[in-house]
Amino acid sequence: MTAIAQAFSRYLPPKVVTNDDLSKLMETSDEWIQKRTGIKERRFVEAPTTTSDLAVEAAKGTLEQLEGKPVDAIIAATLSPDFDFPGIGVLVQTKLGLPEIPAFDIRNQCSGFLYSLELAKALVLQKQYERILVVGAEVHSTGIDLTSRGRDIAVLFGDGAGTCVVSAEEHASSRIPALRLLQSEMHSDGAHASKLWCQHIGSAHFPTRVTQELLDEAKCFPTMEGKKVFEHAVKRMVEVSHSVLAKEGIPASKVRLVVPHQANLRINTMVGDALGVPGDRLFNTIERYGNTTAATIPIGLSHALMEVPLHPEDYILSCAFGSGFTWGATLMQVV
């Protein structure tokens, strides 16, 4: 028995924020952002929409494709929960009106969706659960420094959500193609935690988690050593992609489509070049959505599965790298 991920769905908030819009808030330009990152625009929520609201909208599209088949667990990945606690899993459960099923919260940033698939696959193959709703959702727009001080990070991120359902089945019932979950590999190296993090709010601060000093120093916003993160991202995504392909015993030339995490178009081009995958087999969404962290890969897969002509048995590879550091790759096959 294999595990499949099916009924992919996405939700992007309607408000489009262009690079020119950001140029009105900080010292940046459309030219700089496009040249260095590939991003043209991203979506931002408007009050009172929260991360769990985005997740719920995406999940409705997933559940609708299941035609009444129930889900019996939720795994939700985000770095931008509605509240410090509880996580968004329980909020998704209640807002969707689901019964009292377990809701797991995953905190692995840009790798969060692949980590969630990893966990969901193991749980359904163990027959612990039958059908798991897997969620990646983020609201970055209210957590970034939209002034010149934060421009290196602020221009990168956008809001959105993507969802699917993982089950141990041979055949899918969903409207759009499903993906068989083949080889996968996840990694972490916390020695690099401070290269991309948000220090505030946390139990590392005394006497209280929220201090005026940290707020004054703008440590409530993420900080990043961009160049170091960039180098590690390329190296690790290539390494882990090679590893999962080797486990399956196929060369990269057999992969129909790579749907990578979207942090920077230059990162993805370099990963594609190193794997020997040309641009027309690299599926990017960064131009229109920026980096939506845990939501990025399910959003990308929902687009790719609907828009790219695919055939049963086609291989699809997703790889991700992000804060932690965490990284991973999952090899899938169209059902």
Ligand code: ACO
């Ligand atoms: N607009 C204009 N100028 C800018 C901006 C901006 N938005 N941001 C930085 N600059 C300036 C810098 O101040 C610097 O100026 P200086 O030369 O006068 O000092 C210059 O542009 C070059 O800055 P660099 O940081 O060297 O630019 P780089 O080419 O490295 O691009 C970037 C920066 C886009 C952040 C890149 O390093 C990157 O993409 N890093 C990886 C991001 C990533 O992978 N994140 C992981 C996932 S996120 C997650 O897990 C939550």
